[in-house]
Amino acid sequence: METDALGLRLLGGGDQLDRPVRGVMTTDLRDPSRYLSGGELVLTGLAWRRDAADSEPFVRILTAAGVAGLAAGEAELGAVPEDLVQACSRHRLPLFAVHESVAFATITEHVVRQVSGERAGDLAAVVDRHRRLMTSGPAGGGPEAVLDLLGTDLDLRAWVLSPTGRRVAGSAPLPARTAAALAGEHLAATRAGRRGPHRAQVAGTAYSLFPIRNTGRGAAPAVRDVRETVLAEWLLAVEADAADWPAARLDLLQGVTQLIAVERDRRDAARTVRRRLAQEVLELVQTGAAPAEVAARLRVAAPVLLPGLGTAPHWQIVVARVEWDGDGAVEAGPAAQALLEEVLVDPAAMDADPGDRIAVAHSGDEAVALVALPAVAAAPSAGSGAGAGGAEAAGGHAAEAAGATPAAEAAEAVGAGGSRGGAGTGAGGDADAGAGGAGAPAAAGGPGLDAERLLAAVRAPLSAGLGDDGRLTLGVSAPVHSAEGLRGALEEARHARRVAAARPGRVCAAGHDELASHVLLLPFVPDDVRRAFTARLLDPLRDYDRRHRAELIPTLEAFLDCDGSWTRCASRLHLHVNTLRYRVGRIEQLTGRDLSRLEDKLDFFLALRMS
Secondary structure, eight states: OOOGGGOEEEEEOGGGTTOOOOEEEEOOOSOOGGGOOSSEEEEEOSTTOSSGGGHHHHHHHHHHHTOSEEEEESTTTSSOOHHHHHHHHHTTOOEEEEOTTSOHHHHHHHHHHHHHHHHHHHHHHHHHHHHHHHHHSGGGOHHHHHHHHHHHHHOOOEEEEOTTOOEEEESSOOOHHHHHHHHHHHHHHHHTTOOSSEEEEETTEEEEEEEOOOOSTTOOOOOSSGGGTTTTOOEEEESSOGGGOOHHHHHHHHHHHHHHHHHHHHHHHHTHHHHHHHHHHHHHHHTTOOHHHHHHHHHHHHHHHSTTOOSOOEEEEEEEEEEESSSSOSOOHHHHHHHHHHHTSOTTOOSSOTTTTEEEEEETTEEEEEEEEOOSSOOOOGGGOOOOOOOOOTTSSSOOOTTOOHHHHHHHHHHHHOBOSSSOBOTTSSGGGGOSSTTOOOSTTOOOOOHHHHHHTTHHHHHHHHTTTEEEEEEEOOOBOSGGGHHHHHHHHHHHHHHHHTSSSSEEEEEGGGGGSGGGTGGGSOHHHHHHHHHHHHHHHHHHHHHHOOOHHHHHHHHHHTTTOHHHHHHHHTOOHHHHHHHHHHHHHHHTOOTTSHHHHHHHHHHHHHO
């Protein structure tokens, strides 16, 4: 009433002006009740009124819905009808006339701004109270409680995401692809040195991304280089464009990030025990301590990593390294440690702390994870080398089969590993699964993490954070079920990581299964030797294909893939067997090789792989 620009003139209900206004609605429906929730200031152009008898039922509907007041425009009828004034008086509903020069949009904008400002102030007080609770103990409710406040009080949908795009907390579902894309956008913006909040557009929806950093009391000292922390920070993603937000709302969101940072610090502190356990085991293994001493530390670690475990678990080693181009001044060990802890968490996990089964140590620029895998059955004697069936990987990457039937266990184990198309089988695949490391389960379908699957969901966002000057390489050992096997598993994981490091790409992984095949050797063949070997065998075929479109190279690949079976290869290529024999004969003629000889088949196989 005191805002002259709104042009409101009171026509009745002056004794009810203390009613709170919670929103605004414009309508010309005769019955707008389905769109009313109470507390609105209703704006109407009176198009619903045909005669005087229409006013009473309209006002009765508004009163029953609990609206705060009615504002009628004068543009349609020139003046507000007396029958409407009388109806509002009878129902004690405040009635205002809106001058024809004032647009309803002006009133709507004013009301929304006022209501949002009041809610923001209320929310700021709640957030401040919540911060005090969380800094003095765990009574605050964690990030979920704060995001719920953003949703209910400011109608903002928001999520806390890890640098890999895992949803740590959120007020609503968020597709995994969207979360990964937002994490990638945030990491790229941080690497570029842009200040938050960062704006992102994903699938036609605008988001604002706020970095989550603890800058209050107890905060870590400022880092010398953004690369030391970029791969470890959480972010707050808000489904809105913050470019036009007032300073008060931006300050509020910054306060929310501070509050979440406190929770992040609390979770990091809870990992101290697990990190110390991993560090102790790693030092014992590396210094060649007696197996009995290592076994004693494992007995301490098992209940911490797998509470309630009834039988001795298997163990698996994962080694990761983050490397940056330049003078080596960036301290990469802690970043690799935090990143490996995140990579080993199931992306779908939404527990209070889904990393409570992960123990990661770091030494120099290398991070080493000790992963406990629960056994689902009593293991055979140590000399047999056979382990238990399918099991849950520590981060949830393989399904837990405890209590399942043997058939179900086998199905779970197969699902956990799977082949990866040409680079050997996964950790739950064929008999290669126990090839490296003493005491590794030799049974098909054994438990374990698969190297490539660990990185499949996080490769895109991490590549954005690594930029043009960083690399993440990761190696995974075979599972072992004794202390004697840990030293071999550590060396196996380190060697697998070196195989991954020899590959192109910013984010690479290799598993123990690849150490028992030609894949181990190929990355270390010098480039000039590769080029000469492949050119001598394949260039004649490529030249012939270019001139005649004969498809000799695809035919050779299919023939080797079918293990030299004429029938299967002809069926795969949709050729007559005689046509296939003609093509193979042409290959032999051009190269001087004989594809019935194992040695020549092997040379062609390696040449195709190296090319």
